[in-house]
Amino acid sequence: MPSSHSRLTYRQPRHADVQRLFAIFGDAQTNLFNPAGPLPNLDAAQRLLDHWLEQWASQGYGWWAITRKESPEHIIGFGGIAPLNYLTQRRINLGYRLAVEAWGQGYATELGRDALALAFDTLSLPEVFGLVRPDHAASIRVLEKLGMQRFGLLEDVPGQAPSLVLRVCHPTTAQA
Template sequence: MPNNPSRLIYRQPQPADVGRLFAIYSDPQTNLFNPAGPMASLDDAQRLLKRWLDQWTALGYGWWAVARREAPEHVIGFGGIAPLNYLTVPRINLGYRFAVEAWGQGYATELGRDALVLAFETLGLPEVFGLVRPEHAASIRVLEKIGMQPFGLLDDVPGQAPSRVMRVCHPITASA
């Protein structure tokens, strides 16, 4: 995990986080750009949390539960890096979802930078991707701020414009 003086703290999600996960993922505001819409049930939250915990067990990393340093017991979001299939192509994906109370404070950018430190400096990954809906200007700006550049398009939502695929390469790999 990053060891910089972050405003945020990151930890592996825990089964007790399921209620907070559901609260954030079922909020219509946090799903404005999610074609699937808000999470429908606590069972859905439990399935997602189980998938995250399985990734942690298998890989030793995955999405974090995120809290402010001054309130470590209050999860304000979830995010980080984890494998995700871009249709049939496996990628290391950077993602995040924050409670509305945490919006507009630079937390997504901070999490993104810290996740890239983990990806490149700790795990030695060659590249990290971000998948974003084309109309989600705020997330596109976050990905650009942390150094991601357009990589392509992914036609992942039938009947809608393709998602934008962004990518950043490991600094050493990119310059070699």
């Protein structure tokens, strides 16, 4: 979990978060680099939230609801680590989606550090991946700042340039 100097707090998402999830995931600006585009309606947000809750129930971890310490009732985004299918390969993926109001303040990097601490220090996972559109310079910078290195490409969006796959290995297994 986050270090004491963290500006953010994290908790498991709840059913009551569906409106805020839709506000963030349904926003065209937060989906500029998402080939699927914004979530179209509240039902789609409910399906995504249900998927996250199933992951929490089966895995014991998943995407967090993220708030600032000084306003713990106001969600500024969602993110963390969770299993994700990279086409046919299941990976532990680091991802996030932050409200526009939270952009440019280093929150994505802070969230990423805390999520990797969970992955490596608590769960002892061997590696964590990041999947990012090749033109999404800000997210690429965040993942590289977290120590992720380019691992390959994934042809996951038909008719478009492949996504970049980045990876960071558990610090103690990195030499293996």
